[in-house]
Amino acid sequence: MNKFVQGLRIIRWPAWLVAFVLYGALGSFLFGFAIPHDPKLHLLAECQKLLIAFGVPFIFVPMILLVGFVYSDAKRRNMRYVVWTFLAALIPDGIGIILYFLLRDPLPLPCPRCSSLIPHSYSYCPHCGTQIVRACPKCQRKIETNWANCAYCGTKLSGDSQGGS
Secondary structure (H helix, E strand, O other), X not given: OHHXXXXXXXXXXXXXXXXXXXXXXXXXXXXXXXXXXXXXXXXXXXXXXXXXXXXXXXXXXXXXXXXXXXXXXXXXXXXXXXXXXHHHHHOHHHHHHHHHHHHOOOOOEEOOOOOOEEOOOOOEOOOOOOEOOOEOOOOOOEOOOOOOEOOOOOOEOOOOOOOOX
16 A cells, blocks of 8 residues: 555646546536436436436546656656656557556666666766676676676676676
């Protein structure tokens, strides 16, 4: 539940405002105008009218909040957040939102020396030059700390080597 609450905190207040204003307006319109003028729905009991008028529009609240999440999350991941927001909002049936979650970049990592946010794919900090991950001295590809040989080029790795030169 903690990760869910953290995810909700990412969504900015305009998305919350749009979601609940739209929900209230649509529910009020259905209850005050559409249902009373419908030839079959106006025969329902008041509780059924309320349930239809304010239950059906609730479907839009999570969709709007997910689009708001895509905006904020893509921005903090240094992705093209405007493009992803439009895709999430305009591709029907939530497919744009699903695509975002499948294709999003990892969160940037803070540099241990200067605390600048570094894209996940970088091996060195472009600001201060600190090595972020261990690299093979021959092919410069990322290697795990417990590897004895580079998995990409086969170079023998020394136990205390940090790669690079």
